[in-house]
Amino acid sequence: MTSRKRAFTIHLVISLAVLVPVLGWIFHAWYPWPYPVLQGAWVMLGVMVLAHLAVGPLLTALVFKPGKRGLVFDLCVIALLQAGALAWGVYAVGQQRPAWLVFAVDRLNVLSNGEIMGPVPQVPASLRNAGPVLVYAEMPTGDAAQQLLQETMFEGLPDIEHRPEFWRPWVAGRGVISRATRPVTELVAARPASAGPVGKTVTDAGLTLDMATFLPVMGRERDAAAILNPADGTLLGLVVVDPWVDEDAVN
Template sequence: MNRFQASAIHLGISLVVAALVGCLIYFVWYPHPYFQVAGGSNLMLLIMGVDIVIGPLLTLVVYKAGKKSLRFDLACIGVMQAAAFVYGLSVIAQARPVFIVARLDRFIPVYANDLDDADLAQAKQPEFATRSWTGPRLVGAKSPTDAKEKNSLLFSGLAGKDLEKFPKYYVPYAEVAEAMLAKARPLVDLAAKSPADKALVDRYVAASGQSIDRFAYLPLHGRTEEYTMVLSRADKQPLDALAVDPW
């Protein structure tokens, strides 16, 4: 076997592993539409770069049939690749969205590393007290009515830790659905913003098979960009995210 064959075999194994992990990330941890909203593309590039490029490339460099230290060299490459892969995967796992919080007039993704264990322990319902491993849970958030809690939350928000990062204020989405829809705007207003936005909205509506007046929208905060969350007027549920700035 020459170095090109050895590198090709290593690449094939790496591609299989990358495909399996990609399915876990795309379909379980970051289900549609949150892969794009949470910046999953950049994270995937990180792990794919480590798994697919570095290992096979190093094998191509060091492999030489009959080389005395070949097994040791390949073992070192395997260990380094595995360590880098595990690190990259842990970064992606910590950055996965665990809640989509409906708050006031927008939807805010909350990621695993946004939440403290102590805050999770104060959640009023068991499903709000854990970080989901099977995709984000849709919840609502209600501001406290107690004056002392309001002041504490105000100062916490100024420090960067706002309402959506406190599971004790989470409620089932059904409790805020009506209020969210009341603050939503007609989807036709989004289509009127620009020709590009109209084209995207028109494609979405055409694919749905419904009329545009059956939909409304609210802002959805992405990790690096703003998105639009489309709501059904019929059941008040969020349906999809469009790569359109809602503001």
């Protein structure tokens, strides 16, 4: 093995040793499954990985020559550029991460902090890096409802799922949320291919299919079904499947 190939291999191993834990943390805290699919995160993550590996090992292979004057300086510059590329990638991924799972009307919406209007609500640190936070967007009544209609229809303001002033704790909307759910058996009947993942999600929670319900989930790129325990409103998991079973009946 030539010295240049050896330098490339060593730098590649070091780069992977840094990258793998970073990706593990991203998938655990920011993009637990199936949010990479729902939010279309694979391209962004791929760019981050390629930038990290291209700026590091590939540049090392290009500049490395034993005894070259200024080699140590070149390698230090490459290391700084690589660290900067990785930091930028992590920041970009973090800005787009699914931070909120907001119930509004009859569905759940996956939103990043950049997709909400106004200041970002503060949440405990224990929840901040444990996947999207569940909240309930309360539909206003009376004059407030008329004001909302005017703002969304004529002033171009976003709807309630994007506006934290309408958000309430998940438990506060249990009754409304429960009335919007459908029996999960309807989902399985309309989408037979979902029987496996839906059944596993339900049985892992100690329930049977006839005991669970579901809600549609709207992601940036794909939709899914949220499987719920109707007894307490607990979210059991998400299954990547077309959840719009009513549209099939219409069509």
